[in-house]
Amino acid sequence: MSAEAIPPASPTAEPRQRVDAIRGSAREAQRAIVEAEVTGGQFLWVEACPGAGKTRVVVDRHLERPLATPRQGRAIVSFTRMAGRELRRRCDDAGSPELVSSPHFIGTLDSFIWLHLVRPYLAASEWGNRSWRRLDSWHDHPKARQRGLSLDDFVFTKKDGLRLGPAKLRNGKSNAGTGDPNRDARWAQRTHRKLFREGFFTGELLRDIALKLLSDQKRARLILDILVARFSELIVDEAQDCSDEDRRILQRLNEHGLPVLLVGDPDQAIYGFRDPSGSRGQPVVPVTAETMRLRHNWRSTQNICDAAATLRTSGHPADVAAGEHHGEDAPIMLVPMENREEAGHVRSFAAEAQRLGIPQAQRIVASNIGSALPAELTGSSRPPRTLLGRMVWAVGVLRAPGAPRKRLERAHRIVWENLLNLWCGEPGVTVEQRLERFGLTKDGLLRAEARVIDELPSLNESAEKWNTEAKRILRKHQPGSALDRPQGKLGWRIQSKDRRKHAYVIGGLSDPTITASAEVAHLSTIHQVKGEEWDAVLVIVPPAEVSTPDPITRAVESWLSQRPLTEEATEARNVLYVAATRARQLLAFALDADRIGRARAVLESHGVSCRIVHQHRADVDY
Ligand SMILES: Nc1ncnc2c1ncn2[C@@H]1O[C@H](COP(=O)(O)OP(=O)(O)OP(=O)(O)O)[C@@H](O)[C@H]1O
Secondary structure (H helix, E strand, O other): OOEOOOOOOOOOOOOHHHHHHHHHHHHHHHHHHHOOOOOOOOOEEEEEOOOOOHHHHHHHHHHHOOOOOOOOEEEEEEOOHHHHHHHHHHHHHOOOHHHHOOOOEEEEHHHHHHHHHHHHHHOOOOOOOOOOEEOOOHHHOHHHEEOOEEHHHEEEOOEOOEOOOOEEEOOOOOOOOOOOHHHHHHHHHHHHHHHHHOOEEOHHHHHHHHHHHHHOHHHHHHHHHHHHHHEEEEEEOOHHHOOHHHHHHHHHHHHOOOOEEEEEOHHHOOOHHHOOOOOOOOOOOOOOOEEEEEOEEOOOOHHHHHHHHHHOOOOOOOOEEOOOOOOOOOOEEEEEEOOOOOOHHHHHHHHHHHHOOOOHHHEEEEEOOHHHOOHHHHOOOOOOOOHHHHHHHHHHHHHOOOOOHHHHHHHHHHHHHHHHHHHOOOOOOOHHHHHHHOOOOHHHHHHHHHHHHHHOOOOOOEHHHHHHHHHHHHHHOOOOOOOOOOOOOOOOOOOHHHOOOEHHHHOOOOOHHHHHOOOOOEEEEHHHHOOOOEEEEEEEOOOOOOOOOOHHHHHHHHHHHOOOOOHHHHHHHHHHHHHHOOEEEEEEEEEEHHHHHHHHHHHHHOOOOEEEEOOOOOOOOO
């Protein structure tokens, strides 16, 4: 590794009184929110910077602030299951496990809308004649996928208030399907309508149904009366990610008298792609909302807060660091990225983290797009199209040291589908439907999966041998004791030209022997690490697209030149901001070599200390 002079990583001395005063005002601002009065008819909007302790404030409010009447509950919603789990854990740790169950509700906004605004009223509605199944994503339904595309890759126009009309590929999604965009769009519209008729739907249709139900005045009164009697307030965490439909639903609840407290950070809005209806750029809350602010960051060093502020799209000044790392002076690390397939930049970062005493478990490498993560460590981000290739891909991902969470979820599902195709047949229906029909449990399926993954041969075997062995092993492990022999088939095919290739090649993966020796950090897309914090963060800035600059390229350019940006690029820059603000002690950026000098100039012009570290080539232990 070649580097400029390495400054000491020890904390700089700060007058104790100044630090105490900063922490005092940070705690005071948090307390004001814990105790704030929220009334129906007017939103309370809490605008908070990264690391401001939003989760702590929400939990403290739930633990300490009594409800209007004892039989009522408080609903706390967010956009990910992880956030709900974290809130439940913190209530448990505080010795109040009763605060996570009925009459309270802690979960995703999707489940809240489903349970309290939609499910109880569907039977009596115009769509009452089917049994409903809510999917987290269309990836979970085998008929919603075709030739590398899934219904999640499309946006659907509204027809009678429901997004069941003509389809179009989402921005940024390449036409990987038939090669004929019109044909793919027709397939998507047809399939979407058909699956909806069968009772399947995801978050977008759920919101449309909720708004349709609320559009009937008499029915709306009934739904909202029940909801307002049940809950004394609703807290929406990460409120900056609300879609236009979410905002309209919340508005209805609030107008009907439910006090609503919205907590969020507009600079961390990164889900606009879910909301192509055009609400991007609109204020998070109505201008009439009462606003409170948290501007102290308990997570990061001051140097990281200053660096993150250069990425902000709102232009707000840097936050004040108030936590235990506030005065540490590790410079921001800039690593020129020479070959993004290889992991030299990740190794440089790991070496620096090691020098600061940060263990591997506390390091994350994150990028806007999975494909910008070094393939040497993660393998291909998408499974291939063939059935055998998909299984090999899934096994490789489940065995990889640092595969991103979303990719792991997809890999699990592929293994489950193969097990169920073999043992139950009926390949056209979802995993959940087959578990139900064959009286199987998720635990049984997970046990069979664990044994299969453990016993399957190395991906260095020839594809032919792997294929034979894998079939034998899947036949050994049934997902439930009620099944005594396979009812279906795997349908794997192997072309003669591929027989002698290594299995990992068929799965579009890199050589597993390289992967195994490179356990240097967790790897993830940035969307998956939202809300988390890590001691050391490496942000991989994808290389510039010169011919047709994409939103990420435009976002990076606007950062490096500190010029204003378009709405679409705003979101891409917010994604980089989210990544940078996960760091407690060490923040690093890997960039194209020719952008390094400009990144340094931007940071230094804002008083941020940084240094350039060249790629690590040697084979060393981290
Ligand atoms: N009053 C406090 N005293 C000490 N530590 C605090 C305090 N408030 C929050 N923290 C710590 O600061 C860190 C950040 O808090 P939290 O994760 O709740 O932030 P957040 O506002 O949700 O951040 P983000 O939006 O960036 O995800 C956590 O480690 C938390 O324990």
